[in-house]
Amino acid sequence: MAGTILPFGPQHPVLPEPLHLNLRIEDEIVVSATPAFGYVHRGLEKLADIRDFRQMIQVVERVCGICSMIHALTYCQGLEELMGVEPPPRARFLRVIWSELHRLHSHLLWLGLFADAMGFESLFMQLWKVRERIMDINEATAGNRVILSVNVIGGVRRDLDSGQTGWILSELAEVEKGISAMGRTILHDYTVQKRTRGKGALSRSQAMELGCVGPMLRASGVSQDMRLLGYAAYGELEFAPVVEQDGDCYARCRVRFAELGQSIGLIRQAIAKLPAGDTSVPVKGRPPAGEVVARAEQPRGECLYYIKANGGKFLDRLCIRTPTFANIPALTVMLPGIELADVPVVLLSIDPCISCTER
Amino acid sequence: MTIEADRIDSVELCRAVAAFKAKGCRFVTITCVGADQRGAELLYHFDRELALSHLRLTVAGDEVPSICGIYSAAFLVENEIQDQFGLRFSGLVPDYRRTLFLAGEDSPPPFRRKSGPDQEE
Numbered sequence: 001m002a003g004t005i006l007p008f009g010p011q012h013p014v015l016p017e018p019l020h021l022n023l024r025i026e027d028e029i030v031v032s033a034t035p036a037f038g039y040v041h042r043g044l045e046k047l048a049d050i051r052d053f054r055q056m057i058q059v060v061e062r063v064c065g066i067c068s069m070i071h072a073l074t075y076c077q078g079l080e081e082l083m084g085v086e087p088p089p090r091a092r093f094l095r096v097i098w099s100e101l102h103r104l105h106s107h108l109l110w111l112g113l114f115a116d117a118m119g120f121e122s123l124f125m126q127l128w129k130v131r132e133r134i135m136d137i138n139e140a141t142a143g144n145r146v147i148l149s150v151n152v153i154g155g156v157r158r159d160l161d162s163g164q165t166g167w168i169l170s171e172l173a174e175v176e177k178g179i180s181a182m183g184r185t186i187l188h189d190y191t192v193q194k195r196t197r198g199k200g201a202l203s204r205s206q207a208m209e210l211g212c213v214g215p216m217l218r219a220s221g222v223s224q225d226m227r228l229l230g231y232a233a234y235g236e237l238e239f240a241p242v243v244e245q246d247g248d249c250y251a252r253c254r255v256r257f258a259e260l261g262q263s264i265g266l267i268r269q270a271i272a273k274l275p276a277g278d279t280s281v282p283v284k285g286r287p288p289a290g291e292v293v294a295r296a297e298q299p300r301g302e303c304l305y306y307i308k309a310n311g312g313k314f315l316d317r318l319c320i321r322t323p324t325f326a327n328i329p330a331l332t333v334m335l336p337g338i339e340l341a342d343v344p345v346v347l348l349s350i351d352p353c354i355s356c357t358e359r
Numbered sequence: 360m361t362i363e364a365d366r367i368d369s370v371e372l373c374r375a376v377a378a379f380k381a382k383g384c385r386f387v388t389i390t391c392v393g394a395d396q397r398g399a400e401l402l403y404h405f406d407r408e409l410a411l412s413h414l415r416l417t418v419a420g421d422e423v424p425s426i427c428g429i430y431s432a433a434f435l436v437e438n439e440i441q442d443q444f445g446l447r448f449s450g451l452v453p454d455y456r457r458t459l460f461l462a463g464e465d466s467p468p469p470f471r472r473k474s475g476p477d478q479e480e
Contacts, residue, residue, distance in 0.1 A: 034453060035435075036455075036459075037459060037460055038458075038459065038460040038461065038462065041460045043469060045470070046469060046470060081360075082360055208383070208385050209430065209431070209432070210431065210432045211385055211386040211387065211388075211430065211432035211433075224385075224406075224408075224409065226409070228409055229409055289360075290360030290361060291360065291361055291362050291392075292360060292362070293362060293404065293411060293413075295411075302387075302406075304387060304388060304404065306390040306392075306402065308392060316392075316393070317390075317392055317393060319390040319391070321387065321388040321390075321404075321436075325388075325435065325436070326387075326388070326432070328435060329431065329432035329434065329435050330432075332431075358460065
């Protein structure tokens with residue numbers, strides 16, 4: 001076959017984690033792209049053989065730092081369903097607050113990296129400066145900046161008092177101001193539009209066919225968001241998925257940017273409706289038995305946990321389908337036909353998380 | 360508690376998966392529940408407007424038909440299952456031949472059980 005094979009990654013300035021692409025190019029145009037992995041695979045699912053089902057909470061939190069809290073949430077919700085445990089209302093609302101804080105810091109991290117990939121270094125630093133406020137909230141409320149470790153089977157391990165919720169609201173007002181100030185550049189700058197509009201476009205049918213999830217799917221006109229399942233307290237809060245129609249890098253950027261405001265709104269709603277009461281229920285009795293599929297919406301999209309238990313301490317099988325794992329096949333369609341110089345921007349537009357992929 | 364799934368065999372797999380595609384379902388993933396020298400059990404998950412449907416495939420031996428001709432996105436998870444469980448997906452494109460995550464060494468599949476799917480290793 002004609003053309004040149006160009007190895008892209010695993011070490012590349014635009015990649016925070018090691019991902020390798022074999023790009024077949026003709027002149028400066030990509031003809032085909034084949035992803036390759038295996039640089040940081042940890043086999044965490046296999047740890048379920050030697051860590052009991054409670055210890056596995058600490059393991060799944062470490063699948064990925066950026067969506068650590070929601071990994072633990074999905075796993076705990078799966079086990080709660082198997083064990084017939086109903087977390088108290090306050091715990092469900094607290095789970096929403098920490099989940100949306102995670103989504104905020106993940107999207108801000110991505111927007112910063114995306115800005116950096118396009119040459120906007122100052123914007124990158126400003127976005128991460130705003131993100132620091134979210135990290136400070138995480139540290140003040142959970143004791144950790146990244147891996148919050150708040151979820152347990154039956155609820156959460158920490159609570160928020162009225163002083164903390166008031167402080168969170170005042171910090172979010174500052175975050176909102178910062179986001180708003182940078183929106184003019186992110187959404188309307190000539191260079192950003194030139195680099196992103198029409199690049200790596202996926203139609204609605206292609207996104208569905210390729211099994212895309214999260215902002216990738218919503219940017220192609222599919223109104224799907226696992227939060228609509230109503231898990232935790234999402235069923236008691238008002239929100240509608242952010243949907244764009246163009247399916248290109250710009251549309252993905254717009255979806256994630258709009259979801260920043262959506263997350264702030266959800267946190268405000270959750271704090272306003274935060275019920276009094278316990279934050280967890282005691283879980284006693286036999287270990288879980290049976291099989292269950294649990295899903296939640298991570299910043300990058302749908303996360304699916306399959307859990308099979310036999311009534312013993314150790315799970316029979318834990319399988320984690322992370323959102324980036326679902327979005328990577330789309331690269332084989334998005335990259336062919338674009339110029340080599342656009343590969344970093346298109347690649348980043350899926351918000352790749354290799355920790356998740358190589359769990 | 361058990362997941363409600365239609366039980367199928369290898370012969371019926373592609374027809375059943377094509378029926379999900381015809382209904383407009385999104386392919387979610389394949390879970391390999393367990394595999395050993397006697398066979399394997401796989402769950403195929405599909406989503407339609409937030410409702411999940413499942414197919415449960417039980418195979419004797421190591422050979423499973425690939426569904427990447429129907430849902431091309433399945434190539435990634437099928438290659439992962441080849442790496443981890445040592446199954447072979449016939450018709451898989453691209454086929455990494457157990458080098459998706461592994462470095463090509465001739466090691467036993469790390470997730471494959473030595474005895475049966477329901478027994479401790």
